[in-house]
Amino acid sequence: MAMIDVTGLTKRYGSTTVVDDLSFTVRAGQVTGFLGPNGAGKTTTMRMIVRLAAPDGGSVTIDGRRYSDLPTPLTEVGTLLDAGAVHGARKAYDHLLALAVSNGLPRRRVDEVLARTGMDSAARKRAGEFSLGMRQRLGIAAALLGDPPVLIFDEPVNGLDPEGIRWVRELMRSLAAEGRGVLVSSHLMSEMAQTADHLVVVGRGKLIADTPMSDFMRAAGGGTVQVRVDDPGALALRLTAAGATVRNGLESSLVVSGVTAGEIGAAAAGLGLVLSELTPQRASLEDAFMELTSDSVEYQGVVA
Template identity: 85%
Template sequence: MIEVRNLTKRYGPLTVVDDLSFTVQAGQVTGFLGPNGAGKTTTMRMIVGLAAPDRGSVTVSGRRYADIAVPLSEVGALLDAGAVHGGRTAYDHLWALAASNGLPRRRVGEVLARTGMASVAAKRAGGFSLGMRQRLGIAAALLGDPRVLIFDEPVNGLDPEGIRWVRELMRSLAAEGRAVLVSSHLMSEMAQTADHLVVIGRGRLIADTSMSEFMRSAGEGTVHVRAADPGALALRLSAAGAGVREGLESSLVVSGMTAGDVGRIAAYHGLALSELTPQRASLEDAFMELTAGSVDYQGVTS
């Protein structure tokens, strides 16, 4: 378990993490979400002692990271896939980590096999793609068979098969009773992976809730409609109080009204429909709405 209490970190006049508190429980995947610059990576660095907080505390299994005698046996972390000597082979990189933590050599082969890296164990890391470096970093995090795992953007550079593999790995690690904290900007993956969400913006906590509760708070979503006369249908739905906008290929996207209500209004006015599909609000939609006031860098769309 990870316990973050009133954590604050400043760099000069800038407060990067601001009085942040949350808990990562064992047996579940906690998604750590926030816009770019929200303070996620800085928080993870403070958890594993790579940055010192200005105020507050963070413990892993009840102890500060600095007080853990064999760190890899308690907490495994992937914060930077590039943090590997390019001249070392995958095997030698992991063996150096294992030896420095007093771990048995057999663990190197075990984690190489689990991460699909056994066939490239003798190749130098400098020639690896980003996806292969991500897998090597995950192997390093698993090396000490820790009960707590931290992953910062672990699917960067992975192909679809690799992304699915990471998703299944996170779920399996949680099922083994481990506490898993993972950050990602891929909302579709978080929706399929996380049990719990911690959302921050500009260093402050915005939400700390279960995935199911977070999605319930996102509302009913929208209804996608195709009609023989979309203009007439849009007028009727708008008059009934629905929000209506144009979708793809002459479809309508309706908010504030159920699919049943849309169908009844269309039938009453004799408007033929070829599609009537309710769409639940996505995690991406809910996240964007929740963090809209915490985004520092916004582009302009025409």
């Protein structure tokens, strides 16, 4: 079941189109990773889902309804788009209590989300005293307050230490396991690789990929094979002739792509060479993402 359905979404600021005819779905019981380079339109898209920005074209529904038609939005969709969107003088408990009361939620939900986010001990502290990581936890607590079936998180691990990052990963997985639809953006590819079931990748406002994580990684080519052999030059010539791509690796190894480990072994055996290493290297999500979005990066530095 589609929890968020984005159809033909378009947003322009002046002559610049920041989201361009974008369509995708976020389904129940899944973590959907929302990826793209800086300036790709991810945050703008999330803001349009919850009507913080008005689209110039297209539509968004949450469980079949527009956000503006939801009677109590906080109980339908929880969002963390800006961890700093809390008055610095307000205590964490009071901030959550104000949200609960204004949305007709019981006071006990404040204590429950403080406990779930590990904020119990900081409940009576002012938000202005919090680190970025603590503000992220408070924002997540606010998103969970209405116990919504749909959750949207924009860069929720910013400012968190390794323990906090791991906690967010486990939280996202647990929320999806409860049957919720979770949309989360992040620049930490290693975390997305361990967290997301499905990927939506955008660049310059356009959809680049909308696919299960497993299919995305499979399409990335399965990585490379690291090879150590007694005559690397001879093997490199044979593999290149067979259509493989071969480059020099560390400590006289070869890094081979375009053929399987079995084909490399057979080529070495045909030349009478002795292999001391034949190690498949699975492509990382970061490598696959960088290759896919290389033409969509707005600002590119030069490494001397």
